[in-house]
Each structure stands twice: as structure tokens, then as C-alpha cells.
Amino acid sequence: MQQIKILGSGKYLPARIVTSAEIDRKIGVAEGWSEKKSGVKHRRFVENETASYMGKMAILDALEDAGLNCNDIDCIIGASGSMEQPIPCNAALIQEELGLEDSGIPCFDVNSTCLSFVVGLDMAAYLIEGGRYRNIVLVSSEISSIGLNWEQNESSALFGDGAAAFIIGKSKPEESSRIITSRLETYSKGAHLSEIRGGGSKYHPREHSEQTKGEFLFDMDGQAIFKMTSKLIEGFIHRLFETCNLRMKDMRMVIPHQASKVAMNLVRKRLGIDEGRFMTIIENHGNVIAASIPLALHEAIKQNRIQRGDTVMLLGTSAGLSIGGMIFEY
Amino acid sequence: MQQIKILGSGKYLPARIVTSAEIDRKIGVAEGWSEKKSGVKHRRFVENETASYMGKMAILDALEDAGLNCNDIDCIIGASGSMEQPIPCNAALIQEELGLEDSGIPCFDVNSTCLSFVVGLDMAAYLIEGGRYRNIVLVSSEISSIGLNWEQNESSALFGDGAAAFIIGKSKPEESSRIITSRLETYSKGAHLSEIRGGGSKYHPREHSEQTKGEFLFDMDGQAIFKMTSKLIEGFIHRLFETCNLRMKDMRMVIPHQASKVAMNLVRKRLGIDEGRFMTIIENHGNVIAASIPLALHEAIKQNRIQRGDTVMLLGTSAGLSIGGMIFEY
Numbered sequence: 001m002q003q004i005k006i007l008g009s010g011k012y013l014p015a016r017i018v019t020s021a022e023i024d025r026k027i028g029v030a031e032g033w034s035e036k037k038s039g040v041k042h043r044r045f046v047e048n049e050t051a052s053y054m055g056k057m058a059i060l061d062a063l064e065d066a067g068l069n070c071n072d073i074d075c076i077i078g079a080s081g082s083m084e085q086p087i088p089c090n091a092a093l094i095q096e097e098l099g100l101e102d103s104g105i106p107c108f109d110v111n112s113t114c115l116s117f118v119v120g121l122d123m124a125a126y127l128i129e130g131g132r133y134r135n136i137v138l139v140s141s142e143i144s145s146i147g148l149n150w151e152q153n154e155s156s157a158l159f160g161d162g163a164a165a166f167i168i169g170k171s172k173p174e175e176s177s178r179i180i181t182s183r184l185e186t187y188s189k190g191a192h193l194s195e196i197r198g199g200g201s202k203y204h205p206r207e208h209s210e211q212t213k214g215e216f217l218f219d220m221d222g223q224a225i226f227k228m229t230s231k232l233i234e235g236f237i238h239r240l241f242e243t244c245n246l247r248m249k250d251m252r253m254v255i256p257h258q259a260s261k262v263a264m265n266l267v268r269k270r271l272g273i274d275e276g277r278f279m280t281i282i283e284n285h286g287n288v289i290a291a292s293i294p295l296a297l298h299e300a301i302k303q304n305r306i307q308r309g310d311t312v313m314l315l316g317t318s319a320g321l322s323i324g325g326m327i328f329e330y
Numbered sequence: 331m332q333q334i335k336i337l338g339s340g341k342y343l344p345a346r347i348v349t350s351a352e353i354d355r356k357i358g359v360a361e362g363w364s365e366k367k368s369g370v371k372h373r374r375f376v377e378n379e380t381a382s383y384m385g386k387m388a389i390l391d392a393l394e395d396a397g398l399n400c401n402d403i404d405c406i407i408g409a410s411g412s413m414e415q416p417i418p419c420n421a422a423l424i425q426e427e428l429g430l431e432d433s434g435i436p437c438f439d440v441n442s443t444c445l446s447f448v449v450g451l452d453m454a455a456y457l458i459e460g461g462r463y464r465n466i467v468l469v470s471s472e473i474s475s476i477g478l479n480w481e482q483n484e485s486s487a488l489f490g491d492g493a494a495a496f497i498i499g500k501s502k503p504e505e506s507s508r509i510i511t512s513r514l515e516t517y518s519k520g521a522h523l524s525e526i527r528g529g530g531s532k533y534h535p536r537e538h539s540e541q542t543k544g545e546f547l548f549d550m551d552g553q554a555i556f557k558m559t560s561k562l563i564e565g566f567i568h569r570l571f572e573t574c575n576l577r578m579k580d581m582r583m584v585i586p587h588q589a590s591k592v593a594m595n596l597v598r599k600r601l602g603i604d605e606g607r608f609m610t611i612i613e614n615h616g617n618v619i620a621a622s623i624p625l626a627l628h629e630a631i632k633q634n635r636i637q638r639g640d641t642v643m644l645l646g647t648s649a650g651l652s653i654g655g656m657i658f659e660y
Contacts, residue, residue, distance in 0.1 A: 002460070051531050076516075083530035086477075087411065087548070088521055088649035089441045096518035106514035107650060108449045111419045112438035119438045126456040130332070132512070143531035147416075182462070184436035186406075188426035191418055198535060200413035201381050201473035205528060205535035205546040216535040218417070319418035320437060 002129035005177035006330065007068065007167040009298040010061025012054045012141075013285070014044040014161050027156045034157035039261020043160025043286030045145040051084040052093040054163035055141035059098065062165040068135065070100055073167070075133040078109035079120035079140045081289040081318070082147070086200075094139060106133075113194075114257050114318035115184070116140060116290035117164075118326055121314075122182040124168045139165040140291040147196060149217035158260055159218075160286030164294035176309060181244040182326040185236060190228050190321030194220040226263050229317050233267060237315075240325045246311070248272055251327070253306050257316025258282040258292040279305065292316070306330050332459035335507035336660065337497040338396025339628040342387035342471075343615070344374040344491050357486050364487035369591020373490025373616030375475040381414040382423040384493035385471035389428065392495040398465065400430055403497070405463040408439035409450035409470045411619040411648070412477070416530075424469060436463075443524075444587050444648035445514070446470060446620035447494075448656055451644075452512040454498050469495040470621040477526060479547035488590055489548075490616030494624035506639060511574040512656040515566060520558050520651030524550040556593050559647050563597060567645075570655045576641070578602055581657070583636050587646025588612040588622040609635065622646070636660050 019042045020035035027034070035041055046054070055078070063069055078090035085093065091107035110120040117140045124136045141163035150156050171177040198215035199205060208216055241247060248254075254273050256264055261282050268278045279296045288295055293314055300306045307330070314326045349372045350365035357364070365371055376384070385408075393399055408420035415423065421437035440450040447470045454466045471493035480486050501507040528545035529535060538546055571577060578584075584603050586594055591612050598608045609626045618625055623644055630636045637660070644656045 081417065083416070084532050086413070086526040086529045087443055088518075088525060088651075089443065092516055092518045092521050092650040092652070095516060096521045101519040101521070102517060104515040104517055107516035107518070107652065108440060108442035108446075108514070110438060110440055113417055113419065116438075122462070123453055123457070126460040126462060127453070130456045130459060132452070132456060146531050146534050184438070185434040186422055186425060186437035187432060187434055188418075188422045188437070189431040191422050191426045191431070195418060196416040199416045199529050201476050202414050204476050205538040206543065208535040208538045213536065320422040321418075322422070322437065 002125040002179045003171040004125045004128055004179050005169055005171040005175060007135065007169045008062045008066025009166045009301060010058045010065055011295055011298050012057035012061065012163045014046040014049045016045050016047050017042050018045045023157055027150055027153050029153060037154065038157040039282050040158060040286045041283045044162055046143050046161045051082065051090065051141040051143050052097040055094040055139045056097040058141065058163040058165035059137055059139055062167050066167045068167060070098060072135050073105060073137050075136045076105055076107045077120045077124060077136060077138050079116040079138050079290055080142055081111065081113040081116055082142050082144065112318055112322055113320060114290050114292065115316055115322050115324040117294045118314050118316060118324045119184060121168065122326060125179045128168060128170055135167055135169045137165060137167055139163065140294050142289040142291045144289055147218050149214060149219060152220065154222050155218055155220045158287045160288050162285060162288045162291050162295060164291045164298050166294055176329055178329050180327040180329060181240060183240045184322060184324045186320045186322040187232065188320065190225065193225045193228065193321060194319040222260065225321065228321060232323055236323045236325065237271060244327060246327060250311055251277060251313045252310035253277050253279055253300055254313045254315055255279045255293055255297045255300060258285065258287050258296060259317060260287065332455040332509045333501040334455045334458055334509050335499055335501040335505060337398065337465065337499045338392045339496045339631060340388045340391025340395055341625055341628050342384045342391065342493045344376040344379045346375050346377050347372050348375045353487055357480055357483050359483060367484065368487040369612050370488060370616045371613045374492055376473050376491045381412065381420065381471040381473050382427040385424040385469045386427040388471065388493040388495035389467055389469055392497050396497045398497060400428060402465050403435060403467050405466045406435055406437045407450045407454060407466060407468050409446040409468050409620055410472055411441065411443040411446055412472050412474065442648055442652055443650065444619050444622065445646055445652050445654040447624045448644050448646060448654045449514060451498065452656060455509045458498060458500055465497055465499045467495060467497055469493065470624050472619040472621045474619055477548045479544060479549065482550065484552050485548055485550045488617045490618050492615060492618045492621050492625060494621045494628050496624055506659055508659050510657040510659060511570060513570045514652060514654045516650045516652040517562065518650065520555065523555045523651060524649040552590065555651065558651060562653055566653045566655065567601060574657060576657060580641055581607060581643045582640035583607050583609055583630055584643045584645055585609045585623055585627045585630060588615065588617050588626060589647060590617065
């Protein structure tokens with residue numbers, strides 16, 4: 001349990017709106033197929049925006065929300081599943097974009113694909129509680145559109161681009177905001193159910209060709225992931241609650257990873273969460289990789305669906321295959 | 331200050347030894363140039379080894395050293411500057427390689443290029459001290475050889491492949507092993523002094539061509555990095571010591587990032603560290619990115635140059651540009 005508080009949050013979405021009808025045409029399916037399959041009406045794709053630019057915009061939004069400025073920040077954690085460059089880390093490129101290139105503010109990335117924000121928040125909480133940092137920026141900025149395989153209809157219909165940022169600090173003594181519990185489990189039996197095989201040391205970009213191009217694009221077996229997750233999720237939730245003596249009915253809101261609408265609904269029903277307490281933004285964002293959970297949390301806060309004092313659960317799966325969850329008092 | 335102990339360490343080097351004479355021939359310079367420039371006599375390059383295989387071998391070595399087995403581990407942190415695949419994270423692929431695919435052991439990566447191990451250790455200390463995990467594996471496994479630009483003689487002469495792993499746990503009440511202080515500073519003014527621009531969302535591998543191939547390879551301006559580091563290092567060391575009331579003479583050993591022999595010597599002299607207390611493994615390892623510091627620390631321990639109770643400093647720079655340091659009692 002850490003006495004940690006969300007001081008502010010922000011988001012940035014690229015200007016270009018891409019409708020499901022546009023995706024239908026692009027992948028050559030009947031009109032309506034993409035929306036029906038994924039639950040996504042429209043999402044954003046970058047045109048000229050870079051991931052570091054989107055990250056900057058989300059951070060500036062979050063700082064304004066927190067009533068803070070860049071000088072109040074003493075750590076930037078990049079928490080994305082995609083990278084802008086293999087070297088250096090996303091956080092350093094975002095620091096540069098923020099014009100803080102002489103600041104010395106420590107920058108590093110945490111990566112657990114779609115769960116990067118949850119893992120980053122888990123870590124940030126211990127760093128702040130332990131006195132290592134005062135105010136940490138956590139930023140997830142994702143460009144999924146560049147890595148999609150347009151021959152795989154399921155993921156083509158699903159993903160979007162965007163960024164979210166949170167400022168995390170210590171609660172004041174009179175405040176009850178805190179992290180209650182956090183849990184991550186990785187089952188690499190599912191390591192190859194969603195992956196990009198090429199681009200690192202396994203296949204260098206020089207091996208890209210007409211024959212190998214699929215290796216460098218996102219490759220997902222949604223059915224198999226859902227099957228594996230279904231088997232694991234109830235045990236995971238049991239273990240998560242075990243550590244804190246809470247139950248699902250104590251959660252004011254559950255903020256799930258926006259994996260896909262069908263999968264989210266099935267998980268929601270299986271865990272007995274009514275719709276009003278289950279945050280869904282997939283309709284107008286798509287699955288924005290690691291930015292999905294912070295974008296949904298940001299929206300829940302801005303829409304007043306979460307108030308100070310409420311108990312909130314973050315819950316998601318990621319490539320790995322990992323399941324992650326966190327319970328906190330907002 | 332965290333009551334944290336190194337329980338064991340291990341390493342793995344690829345079988346193939348590459349001499350500086352071989353590099354000289356490859357890049358077309360006079361015999362002896364590479365060794366003189368970089369201080370590297372020989373280094374290893376992978377043939378069939380993957381990064382996850384090397385990571386596994388280093389972990390098994392570290393577990394044996396610690397007298398532990400895989401069941402004692404409750405977290406795997408990948409702390410490399412290079413990745414095997416863009417998705418999923420290195421740690422999950424290493425978990426799979428270890429045959430722990432049903433274990434649920436949490437896996438994620440921390441990335442600060444060459445300082446990834448130091449940042450990972452810093453984080454692991456807070457996670458263990460805070461009770462989040464019991465025994466954490468930190469593993470740095472690097473394949474630099476695949477991303478070198480053989481038209482850049484300086485980096486061609488410098489880098490090597492390899493892996494190192496450490497098992498970190500809580501000190502017993504009667505033990506004095508602890509992290510004394512830790513510091514990271516990032517100055518993105520130097521973000522483009524060492525980078526790989528292509529392979530992420532900035533330039534997708536599909537943009538790889540004869541004309542663009544340089545974008546997908548490591549690009550380093552060693553001179554400019556050294557100049558920038560020289561300006562920052564003394565202030566950094568001052569700030570690091572400020573937090574713990576220690577001085578350089580209190581350090582039994584300094585374990586530097588094996589950036590390059592010339593740069594290491596200049597920094598060593600400027601900071602007034604005598605040669606016997608400054609660990610150098612660059613002659614037979616090269617610069618192994620984030621694995622450099624843990625490989626050097628492992629060697630210092632195995633060569634009995636560090637004993638329990640000794641005060642040790644880790645110190646290095648990384649792309650970003652970041653400077654990082656940690657002082658601990660072994």
C-alpha cells in the first residue's frame with residue numbers, strides 16, 4: 001500500500017479520424033464488418049504527428065490539469081508498447097520534445113506492451129513511496145497504425161493511435177488516495193499469440209523484403225489470446241483480491257485494457273461487473289496499445305465517473321502473455 | 331537506502347571470438363588500428379545464439395551462484411538496450427526460453443540503453459524493499475553486432491555481444507548489504523549523439539533500402555558524447571555523493587560502463603580513481619551495451635576484487651544522453 005495520488009492526467013489524439021467504413025474499404029470487406037467485429041466506430045491515425053510529439057501534448061495537458069509545470073517534474077517514465085526509435089528510449093525523446101533538453105530530468109522506459117502503463121504506475125508508486133522521486137510523469141504514446149498487417153482483418157479493424165499522460169505524486173497526510181494492491185502474471189506459453197517478430201536482433205530491418213514483410217508487422221491470434229485469458233482471468237482476480245480483502249462489488253469503476261469490444265464484454269460478464277462500472281472507450285479510440293488504460297482512466301475521471309475516494313481497478317492483458325491488475329483509491 | 335543484497339550473478343558469452351585484427355580487415359584499416367582506438371583486443375559475436383538464449387544461460391549461471399532455482403524467482407526484469415523482438419518484451423521471451431512458460435512469473439523490461447541495468451537495479455531495490463517482490467532476476471542480454479554500421483570505424487571497433495544476470499533479494503537482518511544511493515540524469519540535448527533512428531514508428535523497417543540503410547544502424551558521435559560527458563560528470567558525481575556523505579576514496583571499486591578505453595581512462599583520471607579500483611573488462615568483452623556494467627560487476631566479484639562489506643559504485647552514460655550512478659554496499 002502506497003500513499004500515492006494521481007495529481008493530473010491528459011491526452012492527445014491525432015487529428016485524422018479514421019472511420020470503420022474507411023477500414024472496411026481498405027481491407028476489402030463488406031461495409032459494417034470492421035465495426036461489428038471490433039466494436040470500433042472510429043479511431044485516430046497519425047499523419048505527421050510523432051510519438052514524442054503526442055507524448056509531449058499529453059504531458060502538457062496533464063500538467064495543466066495538475067496545476068503544475070515542467071519544473072515540478074523529477075522523472076519521466078515512458079510506458080509505451082511501441083517505440084519511436086530503437087535508441088534512445090521514448091522518454092528521452094519526449095524530454096527533448098518538451099524543450100527540457102538541459103534539465104537533467106531522469107528518463108527511462110518501462111515495457112510490458114499493452115500493460116506498460118500499469119507496470120509503470122506500479123513501479124512509480126514504489127519509487128515515490130520510497131522517496132526516490134517526488135512527481136513522476138508516466139506517458140504512453142502509441143503509433144499502432146504503422147505496424148498493422150492489412151492482410152489481418154481482425155487487428156486492422158481494431159487499433160488506433162494516441163497518447164495519455166499522468167502525473168503521480170505523494171498523497172498529503174489528510175488525503176486517502178493510495179495504491180491498494182497490484183499484480184502482474186506472465187505466461188510465455190502465449191508469447192507468440194501476439195507479436196512483431198522482426199525489427200530487433202531476431203530479424204534486422206535489412207531482412208525486410210516482399211517475402212518477409214509479415215515478420216515486421218503485428219501478428220495476432222485474437223481467438224487464442226481470448227481462450228487463454230478466459231482460462232486465467234478468474235484465478236488472477238481471485239489472487240488480486242486475496243491480497244487486499246476487497247471484492248468486485250467494492251470497485252466503483254473497472255478500467256479495462258480496450259482489447260476488443262467482444263472480448264471486453266465477455267470478460268465483464270464473467271467477472272460479474274455491470275456495464276455502468278466498466279469503462280469503455282474503444283468505440284471512438286480503438287485499441288491504443290499501452291495508452292488504452294490511461295486514456296480510459298483519464299476519460300472516466302473527466303466524465304466524473306470516478307470521484308476522489310472511489311476505489312478503482314485497472315485490468316488488462318498484454319503480449320507476453322501477461323495479465324495485470326491494480327486497485328487504488330482515487 | 332534499501333536493505334538489498336546481490337544473491338548471485340552469472341554471465342554468458344557467445345562462442346565466437348572476434349579479434350581486433352579481424353575487425354581491422356573487415357573495416358579496411360591498418361592492422362592494430364581497432365585495438366589502439368577502442369582498447370578492445372577481442373570480443374564475442376553471436377552466430378546462432380539469440381538474446382533470449384544468452385539471457386537464459388546467464389540466469390542459470392546466476393541461480394547456481396546464488397544457490398537458488400527458478401522457483402525462488404518471483405520477477406524477471408529485462409534490462410537491455412537492444413530487443414529481440416519489438417513485441418513481446420525481452421523478459422517474456424527469456425521466461426519462455428527458461429521453460430517457465432506456465433509459471434506466471436511477472437516479466438517486463440526497463441530501458442535506458444546502456445544504463446538499463448543500473449536503472450533496473452535501482453527500481454528492483456525499491457520493489458523488494460517495499461515488499462512487492464522477494465527475489466528479482468535482472469538480466470541484460472545484448473546483440474550489438476547485428477546493428478553496427480561497418481562504415482563507422484569507431485563503433486565497429488568497440489562493440490561486443492553477451493549477457494549478464496543478477497539475482498537481487500532482501501538482506502538478512504544481520505547483513506549490511508544495501509543500496510546507499512542512486513542517481514540518474516538525462517540531458518536530451520545529446521539525444522541524437524548516439525542513436526538508431528530506424529526500426530520504430532519514426533521509420534518502419536519497410537523503409538529500409540540501400541539509400542536509407544544507415545538509419546537502421548547504430549550511429550554514434552563518440553567525440554561529442556565524450557565532450558558532453560566531460561562537462562557533466564564532475565557535477566553529477568558531486569550530486570551523487572551529496573546524498574550519502576561519502577567520497578571517492580570510500581569506494582572499494584568503481585564499476586564503469588565500458589564505453590571505450592580512452593574515454594574510461596580520461597574519466598577515471600579526472601575523478602581521481604586509481605587504476606586498481608576501476609574495473610575494466612573492455613579488452614576482452616568490448617562495449618556490451620547494458621550488459622557492460624553487470625558483466626564488469628560480475629567479474630569484479632568473481633575475481634575477488636569486491637568482498638562483502640565493500641562499498642561499490644556503478645557509473646555510466648547511455649544514449650539519451652543519460653548519466654547514471656549507484657553506490658551500494660556489497
